[in-house]
Amino acid sequence: MSLLKGKQIPIGITLVVGLMMIVNYYFGAALPAVKSTTTLIQNWTVIVAAFALIIGLINISRIHINHLLKRSKGQWFFSLWCLAIMYIMIALGLFGTTKNPGYQWLYNYVFLPVDATMYSSLAFFISSAAYRAFRARNVESILLLSSGVVIMLMNAPIGEIIWTGFPVIGDWIMSVPNVAAQRAIMICVVMGSVSLGLRTLLGMERGYLGREE
Amino acid sequence: MALISHQSGLLTLIIICGAVLYMIYRARQGLESEVRRVAGIDVIDEAIGRSTEMGRPVHITNGLATLYSSGSPQTIAGLSVLSYVAKKCAQNGIPLITTIYVPETIPIVMEMYREASVLAESPEWFDDYNIRYMSSHRFSYATGVQGVLQREKPAASFLMGSFMAEALIFAESGYLAGAMQVAGTAATSQIPFFVAVCDYTLLGDELYAAGAYLSQDAVQMASIAGQDVGKYLAMILLLVGLILSAMGSDWLVNILKL
Numbered sequence: 001m002s003l004l005k006g007k008q009i010p011i012g013i014t015l016v017v018g019l020m021m022i023v024n025y026y027f028g029a030a031l032p033a034v035k036s037t038t039t040l041i042q043n044w045t046v047i048v049a050a051f052a053l054i055i056g057l058i059n060i061s062r063i064h065i066n067h068l069l070k071r072s073k074g075q076w077f078f079s080l081w082c083l084a085i086m087y088i089m090i091a092l093g094l095f096g097t098t099k100n101p102g103y104q105w106l107y108n109y110v111f112l113p114v115d116a117t118m119y120s121s122l123a124f125f126i127s128s129a130a131y132r133a134f135r136a137r138n139v140e141s142i143l144l145l146s147s148g149v150v151i152m153l154m155n156a157p158i159g160e161i162i163w164t165g166f167p168v169i170g171d172w173i174m175s176v177p178n179v180a181a182q183r184a185i186m187i188c189v190v191m192g193s194v195s196l197g198l199r200t201l202l203g204m205e206r207g208y209l210g211r212e213e
Numbered sequence: 214m215a216l217i218s219h220q221s222g223l224l225t226l227i228i229i230c231g232a233v234l235y236m237i238y239r240a241r242q243g244l245e246s247e248v249r250r251v252a253g254i255d256v257i258d259e260a261i262g263r264s265t266e267m268g269r270p271v272h273i274t275n276g277l278a279t280l281y282s283s284g285s286p287q288t289i290a291g292l293s294v295l296s297y298v299a300k301k302c303a304q305n306g307i308p309l310i311t312t313i314y315v316p317e318t319i320p321i322v323m324e325m326y327r328e329a330s331v332l333a334e335s336p337e338w339f340d341d342y343n344i345r346y347m348s349s350h351r352f353s354y355a356t357g358v359q360g361v362l363q364r365e366k367p368a369a370s371f372l373m374g375s376f377m378a379e380a381l382i383f384a385e386s387g388y389l390a391g392a393m394q395v396a397g398t399a400a401t402s403q404i405p406f407f408v409a410v411c412d413y414t415l416l417g418d419e420l421y422a423a424g425a426y427l428s429q430d431a432v433q434m435a436s437i438a439g440q441d442v443g444k445y446l447a448m449i450l451l452l453v454g455l456i457l458s459a460m461g462s463d464w465l466v467n468i469l470k471l
Binding site: 048197 | 233313324381406416
């Protein structure tokens, strides 16, 4: 019973499956049994994770039904709208597949435009973030400001008209210092991934298990 | 057909894993490894303290990477931070709002909340209303998180995990809500946005180290020191590659392609 209460079983499964994935990556060509087993496990993972969407559905429903029941001020009508749209989409998708005209209409004429609107709002967030970040307070921010201005002029058609050197300098900034810094971060990320992976396989990193003990 | 693929990668993996395991062994023998301070992790307590003083909630989100994608290490690392933040919030008695994109993390987060409330001997702290699944569509999730930040005005917001274009929406909304923000991601395309907007940013491997760092466990900290050996190896390879490349030799490139 104590074994079931503890984390030994999930840690053991993690260790075995994790090692199997590593063996498959490097020796998969020589070990077809391992390759087929890992493919099967990966398919299971996707299926299990898809079922987690039901948990998400329950979570959203509980939160918004609660708002409706309490008639939360300034919230309950949004909750009603959220639940109505969510369940209409689910019903149309389940009973008429995603090819259902109603589902297609909601997706193409409600969801996609709203989605695109959210994406485009990013332009304003970038402007306000740039306004604060591009203040020449110290040497680093002066470097950031000047490189930002050059890159902006490289991408804007007027930049090349002002001075033909902007695209050349901008291209150099993007392909030399920028790539160098990104690769340095990527190398560190890989080292960090290996270390985290090892800690996870050894059962030292238990964040993914929920409880520590 | 070669029986072993990515031979150079396997050798590198063995060297890095060997170094990490050696450091863990040293730590178990009582020899502590020195790990540099990471300001972004040290400041987590300060951000929670700020929320406590202001009587406002704390917000955390773990980004987009599912537990079966290549970005899953970021989610796992983010969950470790969440676990720590939940315990601190439960101790201080302030609400922690977790916004979720990856539905399979909901039960994990619930367990963390339960454990935090038990450890703080404060069962009333656990309120599953604060664990909010938004959507598994990126901009619907972004809209939901933005709404939470704007309506509930958290005094601290932690953005820990894999993010894409929505990163700046979160960071800017958090700024407008007056939250102290600590972000951590290994997504190089989003790091500049976080650096520009957030108060502190964990760059790449610092996020992965967060769980071990926050645990303050000497053995786990030693594993962070072990990964530095890999960085030294990368530096040596870069230097040798640079010299050989300048001499017109592709020898190292061909070896690494094996």
